[in-house]
Amino acid sequence: MGNVPILISNLSKVYSTAKVRVAALQDVSLSLEEGVFAAVTGASGSGKSTLLNLLGGLDTPTSGTIEVRGRKISEMSREELALYRRSGVGMIFQSFNLIPGFNALENVALPLMFAGVAKRERRNRAGEVLAQVGLGARIAHRPSELSGGEQQRVAIARALVNRPRVLLADEPTGNLDSRTSREIVTLLAELNRDQGLTVVMVTHEESLAREFAGRGVRLSDGKVQAEERWR
Amino acid sequence: MRVRDHIGLSFANLWKRKLRTCLTAFGVTIGIGALVSMVSFGKGMQKNVTESFRSLDLFNSLTVFSEDFFTGERFDPDRRPAQPLPSGASRAVLDDAALEKIAALKGVDTVFPDVRIPAIVRFNGKDEFRLVQVIPAKVTSSRMLRFSAGKGYASDEEDSLIISDSLLRQFGVQEPQALLGKKMVISSIGFDFSRLNPANLTAALGGERLPFTTEDTELTIVGVAESQAFAGPIPIQSDVFIPPGVSKRMKKLPFSNIWDLFRAREGRLGYSAINVRLSSPAFVEPVKKEVAGMGLRVFALADQFKEVQKGFLILNMVLAAVGMIAIVVASLGIVNTMVMSILERYSEIGIMKAVGASDRDVRRIFFFESSVIGFIGGVFGFALGWAVSGVINRVVNYFLAKQGVPYIAYFSFPVWLALGAIAFSVAVSLAAGVYPAMRAARVDPVRALRHD
Numbered sequence: 258m259g260n261v262p263i264l265i266s267n268l269s270k271v272y273s274t275a276k277v278r279v280a281a282l283q284d285v286s287l288s289l290e291e292g293v294f295a296a297v298t299g300a301s302g303s304g305k306s307t308l309l310n311l312l313g314g315l316d317t318p319t320s321g322t323i324e325v326r327g328r329k330i331s332e333m334s335r336e337e338l339a340l341y342r343r344s345g346v347g348m349i350f351q352s353f354n355l356i357p358g359f360n361a362l363e364n365v366a367l368p369l370m371f372a373g374v375a376k377r378e379r380r381n382r383a384g385e386v387l388a389q390v391g392l393g394a395r396i397a398h399r400p401s402e403l404s405g406g407e408q409q410r411v412a413i414a415r416a417l418v419n420r421p422r423v424l425l426a427d428e429p430t431g432n433l434d435s436r437t438s439r440e441i442v443t444l445l446a447e448l449n450r451d452q453g454l455t456v457v458m459v460t461h462e463e464s465l466a467r468e469f470a471g472r473g474v475r476l477s478d479g480k481v482q483a484e485e486r487w488r
Numbered sequence: 489m490r491v492r493d494h495i496g497l498s499f500a501n502l503w504k505r506k507l508r509t510c511l512t513a514f515g516v517t518i519g520i521g522a523l524v525s526m527v528s529f530g531k532g533m534q535k536n537v538t539e540s541f542r543s544l545d546l547f548n549s550l551t552v553f554s555e556d557f558f559t560g561e562r563f564d565p566d567r568r569p570a571q572p573l574p575s576g577a578s579r580a581v582l583d584d585a586a587l588e589k590i591a592a593l594k595g596v597d598t599v600f601p602d603v604r605i606p607a608i609v610r611f612n613g614k615d616e617f618r619l620v621q622v623i624p625a626k627v628t629s630s631r632m633l634r635f636s637a638g639k640g641y642a643s644d645e646e647d648s649l650i651i652s653d654s655l656l657r658q659f660g661v662q663e664p665q666a667l668l669g670k671k672m673v674i675s676s677i678g679f680d681f682s683r684l685n686p687a688n689l690t691a692a693l694g695g696e697r698l699p700f701t702t703e704d705t706e707l708t709i710v711g712v713a714e715s716q717a718f719a720g721p722i723p724i725q726s727d728v729f730i731p732p733g734v735s736k737r738m739k740k741l742p743f744s745n746i747w748d749l750f751r752a753r754e755g756r757l758g759y760s761a762i763n764v765r766l767s768s769p770a771f772v773e774p775v776k777k778e779v780a781g782m783g784l785r786v787f788a789l790a791d792q793f794k795e796v797q798k799g800f801l802i803l804n805m806v807l808a809a810v811g812m813i814a815i816v817v818a819s820l821g822i823v824n825t826m827v828m829s830i831l832e833r834y835s836e837i838g839i840m841k842a843v844g845a846s847d848r849d850v851r852r853i854f855f856f857e858s859s860v861i862g863f864i865g866g867v868f869g870f871a872l873g874w875a876v877s878g879v880i881n882r883v884v885n886y887f888l889a890k891q892g893v894p895y896i897a898y899f900s901f902p903v904w905l906a907l908g909a910i911a912f913s914v915a916v917s918l919a920a921g922v923y924p925a926m927r928a929a930r931v932d933p934v935r936a937l938r939h940d
Contacts, residue, residue: 315842315933336846343844354839354937358504368843370493415843 262423262455263289263312268321268331270307270479281307283479285321289472291422294449294456296466299476305459306427308476312457313348313425314338325423343371346423347416351431353408355400355415361387362396365414372419386414390444406437413444417454424448426458430465438462442469489849498856505829509861512825516865517872519818520913523811524873524905525880530804532900537796545631546789548766549723550775551602552590553785554582554758582758586782590764593778595771600624602723602761603735604744609651609728610673610704611659618655619744620674621726622735628711632724632765637664638711645733649674649707654715654892655727664712674705674728678739703739715894723763818865819920822858826924829857830931837928838936847929854925855918862917866910873909874901 270282282304289295297305310316311323314330317338323330330341342348355364365383374382387396390410400408409429416424426445430438442458446469449456460466466473473485502509541547582601591599604619627633628640628650641648649672653664661667680701683692691697707730715727743749748760766775769790776786830837837850845853877899885895 310934313842315937336848339841339844339846339849342842348842350937352937354835354842356836356839358500367840370497371489371840371844371846371849373490375490376493419844 262291262326263287263457264322264324265312266322268308268311268323269319270304270311270316271319281479282311282318285476285479285481287474287481287484289455289457292449292453292455293472294446294470295458295472295474296463296470297457297459297474297476298461298463298466299482301461303476304479305476307479309348309425309427309457309459312423313346314341315348339371343368344419345421346425347413347419347421348425348427349409349412349416349429351428353400353405353412353432355408355411357400360397360399361392361403361411361414364400364411365418368415368419383414383418386418387411389417390414404437405433406440409433409437409441410444413441413448417448422453423455423457426456426460428459428461430460430462438465442466445469489845489852494852494856495860497853498860501829501853501857502860508825508828509864512821513861513864513868515818515821516815516862516913516917517868519811519814519816520866520869520909521872521876522814523808523912524870524901524909525877525899526807526811527804528873528877528899528901528905530800530807531902531905532898533803534797534800535900536896536898537800538793541789541793543631543634544724545765546723547769547793548597548772549632549789550764550766550772550779551723551787551789552582552586552762552764552779553760553787581756582760582762582784583756586758586784587762589782590762590775590779593775595766595768595775596764597767598624598626598630598763598765600627600732600763601759602763603732603759604726605676605735605738605740606744607677607728608675608702609655610675612661614659616655616658616727618727620649620676620728620730621724622732623724623729624732627724627765628729630765633729634714635711636714638668638709641710641731643733644731646710646731647705647707647734648710648731649734650711650713650729651709652713652715652727654894656712657892667709667712670709671706672709674707674730674738675702676705676738676740677702678741700741701739705734705738707734715892723765815916819916822861822917822920823923825861826854826858826921827927830854830924830928834931835936837931838933841931841933842937850931851925851929854928855921858917858921858924859914862914862920863910865917866913869913870906870909877901 265285265287268282268285269280272279272281285304285308297308299305307316311318312325312330314333318331321331325341325345328341328345330338333341356367359367362380362383365387366379369379369382384393384396387393390413392407392410392414395403395407400411403411413424424445429441429445433441442465445456445458448454458466458470463473467487471486471488473483473487474481475483475485587599587601590596600623603622605622607618607620609616609618609620625641625644625646633640633650636653638650640650651667651672656664656667677700680699683697683699688697692699713729742757744760748757764775764779766772772788772790776788779786840850881898884898889895
């Protein structure tokens, strides 16, 4: 497996309600090597976010398999998926998804609480990771007291606090201005370069993606339209 | 997730919604408060009865009746049909011979006839009608009688009497100690044989000149007895007690109730009952058997007590059921609060799941929150029940004291009630949290995160 940490084969996801049946992903096969910074692009509704949710273990596929670092996510139980989300993978989102009542430090420490880490240790580790993303001075601020860019940094720190080897970013710059967007993507690229983290970023800003990412995957109507190697 | 973190998180979450938490916990408080005061009332009554039984030596008391004493139910509140006599036994009159025979049985400590003389008790210019009970000196110094002042009389011949503190209050006396040594007049009814001469006979039988007269006996007060809080078929129950010697010298009728005369057999009346005190409750059964063999009927208060206990069990259950209604309402309040909380924290639940909370973690977060509400409600509910019962107890005793009823603690709060109330409150809250917790655990993170 070594250099192929993410292996997706014949992946399909169908959302069906009583009236409609929507195929969000159809027979997608993809492989990403260890330490890659991949950008998934495509129009809205092309299945980008669905792909990322499946990779992050938030959702389960209708058919096909996903393997992340040798573990078959598509066959995991709910309990195993929770463990995988806790420490196997980190996720960030367009709307940051921080808990409003918690300050930066508490938000970052949250995954450690579910991992059963003691309080003092949680605070130490959360503080370290916040310093790493450049927020060492703002640990006691609540999300409402932070700018969008700062909130996304808190979210990144939270995604990394359990030291996963894979980081999934779902439109991380969607709610940010262009300058801040560039800062966030730069941070992701640094993490990828300096720590060897595998980063999969869903975005609609292809130009920004081309500037930093090494691989590009374009989705259209739930299918892979193009796969490119940018560097 | 650690238990400490669960507890910390629940308090933090509940604190964020202070008003709602307080209102919900207040509902539980009222429910538990109602339950606690109901149960403590039942337990209090039970404790009072049990303790007075024990302190008055009633567990080793027997009352013996003559077999065909048809008004037996006066002494036997549950009106059980008379036991048939053992074969070969003949009906016996309850006279001194029978008394001697019973006194000679193994395990019998004291035997005395149940004699009550209708009389007017006169003191401070006031008259009170009472049945004066004759009890031997030995009994007045036993545990069967408790004194608030003075003590029992020294001999059966002394011209003394013992009065109850409740009758004293009727006479307007507040300080029993000051009364010792004072004289009191007992006015009893006796036959006036002078009116039974042939010349008066017709008038006497016609009721125009009844052959009765009253006679005053002056006695010294030597003791003031505490009144019994609970009435019942107990051997010592009167407001005035006199020694047998005095009773013998007094003019009196050989019966206290006109119905007693139906008991007479060839002119022999005997006593209406004999009180027997045993040296230990272990002798109740053997002595009962022996006495029944003499053709007499025995009533043991210990047997009666079993019935009383059954009655208390039912009382406690009814009271608890009333309290439960409040608990059910309160638990619906918890369900409501928790479901509201899930709807508000829908995206928060999604975030927690996305960063690695398992279904079990989420379920427990909600279980802990509802049990914290239950714990708070349980603690305050017990305090409320305790406070309210305290107030009721004071008010009731204040009014009853005016009527001469001694102080009674109507409520009892054993330690198990405090712990049980809190544990029960937590258990009910956990049960109320089952549905919300299951629902929270089922939240789909993808939908929850798409929420905003």
